[in-house]
Amino acid sequence: MNLTEAKNLAKQNVNVRPDTKGRLGGKIAVVTGGAQGFGLGIAEELYREGASVVLADINEELAKASASSLGERAVGIKVDVSSASSVEELVIRTVEELGGIDIFVANAGVVKAGSLDELTPEQFDFVTKVNYTGYYYCVKYASEIMKAQHEANPDAWYDIIQINSKSGLVGSKNNFAYAGGKFGGIGLTQSFALELVEYQIKINSICPGNFYDGPLWSDPEKGLFVQYLKAGKVPGAKTVEDVKNSYLSKSPIHRGCTPKDVAKAVFYCVEQTYETGQAIPVTGGQVMMN
Template identity: 35%
Template sequence: MTELLLEGRTAVVTGAAGGIGLAVAQLLHEHGAAVVLADLNEAGAQAAATSIGDRAIGIGCDVTDESSVQGLVDETVRRTGRLDVFVNNAGVTRDASLRKMTVADFDLVMAVHLRGTWLGLRAASAVMRDAGSGSIINMSSLSGKSGNPGQTNYSAAKAGIVGMTKAGAKELAHKNVRVNAIQPGLIRTAMTEAMPPEVFAEREAAIPMKRAGEAAEVAGAALFLASDLSSYMTGAVLEVGGGRLM
């Protein structure tokens, strides 16, 4: 039997009603963690938790709202008694060229990715500091490394998450709380499969491994960072992109 890397621990994953977030929650659960799936779509989070089974809880959460994020952390500790892993995964896109992007669409993407990640980092680390251990995983993107046309908001936000990860890692290392980031590339999700087929094919062809990734492959990196296998890693940024942007 495969060793359970997270047995007895509790993990929170935001944006977990589907896509990469759900895949992360499923894999952490498979490795023994109690998982809290948080999403703005509360019904979706609860349905996803039901699909996972025992030790899975679905909670509604608006990651841009301070009290909602604090409530998520408080409810997690109340119901499970601890908080060991927090995955800041929630995200949105509002793509448009510079000339066509509205201020509202810029602000929304910044709020969800940057403020949302910061609120999760702050609330989760407060619990973990007191416990003397913990792993926080922030979801960036290769868009934050290279920039994508039509994504000045998203690319900037995802780049900002890298800086936030490194600053948080430096603040929390002495408390044995680790903060790392993942930068997925082109991953098959509902979001990317909504792209025009010719655009998807063009981006896939530019990847050295000649294929898009699967959500489960991003989840594998999250499991590694959540577990003791990465116990001497903090402030790291793992690229999961099939060799894109090497």
């Protein structure tokens, strides 16, 4: 199937949705980077509330395993969000397998921290391609399907939600590739929101604080706590616990962000039909907006 055929199929199917109960009963959702971490946690909450969910991830094996652990309304599909053709293929396969797309969560992201002296131009390009350009590819192709659905049912609303970061709201020392791409993502969100509102497609970013219990931070070998301890990023820290405590103290609500916290903001975006183009912080008060 090509993209034009997928758009036609999505148009025909616009009122054909699974008869499931819950806040998202009948909705079809895609979560990129859905095999683990925030993505999997968000997918679990969407699934629990009745959505059918595609876990789209570069780690195909884990995406498929995570989908089977969720249940029969979940599917694992391989995608590399830094490749336009791979994202195009993802939306086509989603329509083939589930019939359409109502909610697209652009969550896949990578981090390569480092100062100007440390980070190489290749590492900068890698981070930018996944976190910034990849988000553009996701909006480009997901919105094609949603626009087709809008033609068939002008009353429905659709959502594209980027999982951004608190580092998209304030700069991050020795982490400029990540922060720069996330700041840029908010510019894309605001611009796409203005462009796509006429098709009833809302575009919002969610800016979580640090998910300390997730693999990105807590992996015993590659996690950021271990990396920061070895790099001496926290002066005086002798153990991983010291590093963790120093980070926990940055948030007035003295804990890390969880996938459930982020999922609440996802539900807000979907259920609120009077908001678009926003960057919603979920940081335990670490970043306060004015």
